[in-house]
Amino acid sequence: xxxxxxxxxxxxxxxxxxxxxxxxxxxxxxxxxxxxxxxxxxxxxxxxxxxxxxxxxxxxxxxxxxxxxxxxxxxxxxxxxxxxxxxxxxxxxxxxxxxxxxxxxxxxxxxxxxxxxxxxxxxxxx
Amino acid sequence: xxxxxxxxxxxxxxxxxxxxxxxxxxxxxxxxxxxxxxxxxxxxxxxxxxxxxxxxxxxxxxxxxxxxxxxxxxxxxxxxxxxxxxxxxxxxxxxxxxxxxxxxxx
Numbered sequence: 603x604x605x606x607x608x609x610x611x612x613x614x615x616x617x618x619x620x621x622x623x624x625x626x627x628x629x630x631x632x633x634x635x636x637x638x639x640x641x642x643x644x645x646x647x648x649x650x651x652x653x654x655x656x657x658x659x660x661x662x663x664x665x666x667x668x669x670x671x672x673x674x675x676x677x678x679x680x681x682x683x684x685x686x687x688x689x690x691x692x693x694x695x696x697x698x699x700x701x702x703x704x705x706x707x708x709x710x711x712x713x714x715x716x717x718x719x720x721x722x723x724x725x726x727x728x
Numbered sequence: 729x730x731x732x733x734x735x736x737x738x739x740x741x742x743x744x745x746x747x748x749x750x751x752x753x754x755x756x757x758x759x760x761x762x763x764x765x766x767x768x769x770x771x772x773x774x775x776x777x778x779x780x781x782x783x784x785x786x787x788x789x790x791x792x793x794x795x796x797x798x799x800x801x802x803x804x805x806x807x808x809x810x811x812x813x814x815x816x817x818x819x820x821x822x823x824x825x826x827x828x829x830x831x832x833x834x
Contacts, residue, residue: 637823639771646828647763647771647814661821697770704759704777712818714761714776721770 604628611722624681624698632676635701640694688726695721732826739832746802748829750815760798761816805833
């Protein structure tokens with residue numbers, strides 16, 4: 603079945619780095635854009651980053667730009683989020699999600715998150 | 729980026745119609761999406777591209793959008809629909825969620 607499984611979360615000190623992974627199965631990973639979305643404890647959802655199906659385009663939320671890097675390895679069906687210079691406000695559950703694009707005039711753009719992983723918790727604390 | 733505004737809470741009795749609104753200046757030009765999140769679970773897509781329903785989502789869930797406001801309607805809300813609901817829309821370089829609405833059905 604279609605599935606996304608995140609891993610790599612944990613407790614990390616402020617200023618340190620962490621890399622999250624998201625293993626995809628049950629669909630042709632290389633055909634889909636992918637997102638990271640996070641949720642701080644007791645708070646709402648926050649979009650973090652998107653990567654095109656072939657890795658050609660990447661966009662980030664202002665809150666993580668310059669510190670986080672989204673990437674993918676289509677040969678391993680895996681999505682990554684490299685998080686550097688972590689801050690206390692980065693503490694959250696991090697979800698990976700598959701993109702369902704919308705298309706117009708022969709071009710397609712990021713749209714809905716139609717499949718979500720179960721999330722991995724990242725805690726930034728000294 | 730811009731903001732999407734939702735009411736913090738909506739409450740209905742079982743069988744009544746629940747309406748959750750989402751307002752944003754870009755909505756006349758951008759699609760709205762709706763997600764349901766039950767306690768301790770990952771979100772689930774319930775409406776995409778303003779009014780389309782993914783397979784497996786009950787027909788009582790519907791969406792509409794007019795001007796700067798999108799609306800999620802749950803016709804005949806059931807106890808199991810109690811959850812947090814988030815609207816989402818895209819902008820030129822990513823996306824933004826609304827603050828979320830807690831739907832109480834009791």
